[in-house]
Amino acid sequence: xxxxxxxxxxxxxxxxxxxxxxxxxxGITERRTAQIVKDLDEAGYLTKTRxxxxxxxxxxxxxxxxxxxxxxxxxxxxAVLVAxxxxxxxx
Numbered sequence: 001x002x003x004x005x006x007x008x009x010x011x012x013x014x015x016x017x018x019x020x021x022x023x024x025x026x027g028i029t030e031r032r033t034a035q036i037v038k039d040l041d042e043a044g045y046l047t048k049t050r051x052x053x054x055x056x057x058x059x060x061x062x063x064x065x066x067x068x069x070x071x072x073x074x075x076x077x078x079a080v081l082v083a084x085x086x087x088x089x090x091x
Contacts, residue, residue, distance in 0.1 A: 001081070003026065003028055003032065003036055004036050004039065004040065005077075005081060006026050007022060007026065007033060007036045007037060007040065008040055008045060008046070008059065008074070008078070008081075009078060009081035010022050010025060010026065011037070011040075011046060011057045011059060012059045012078045012081075015056055015057045015058060015059075016051075016054065016056055016057075017057075018054070019033045019034050019037070022037075037057070043066065044060060044063055045059060045060060045063055045074060046058060046059045046060065047060070059074060059078065060074060061073060061074050061075030061078070062074070062075065065077050
């Protein structure tokens with residue numbers, strides 16, 4: 001799975017996570033994490049809302065995955081990814 005998929009799944013499980021938390025959990029840099037979140041936001045997969053001094057993320061479960069061989073919504077993909085991530089430790 002790509003880093004974009006990992007970040008999307010992690011944020012779906014932890015919408016209040018800080019970039020530092022996501023980066024540490026996935027074994028990528030904070031800078032790369034922030035770029036991926038920006039990519040996902042621009043593509044419509046998630047939205048970012050400012051809550052005090054922190055950001056809260058919300059994944060759009062109805063958007064269709066933009067992959068040539070996958071025909072499913074984000075919620076269908078996340079159901080699979082979250083199940084896998086819950087069973088195996090990352091990094």
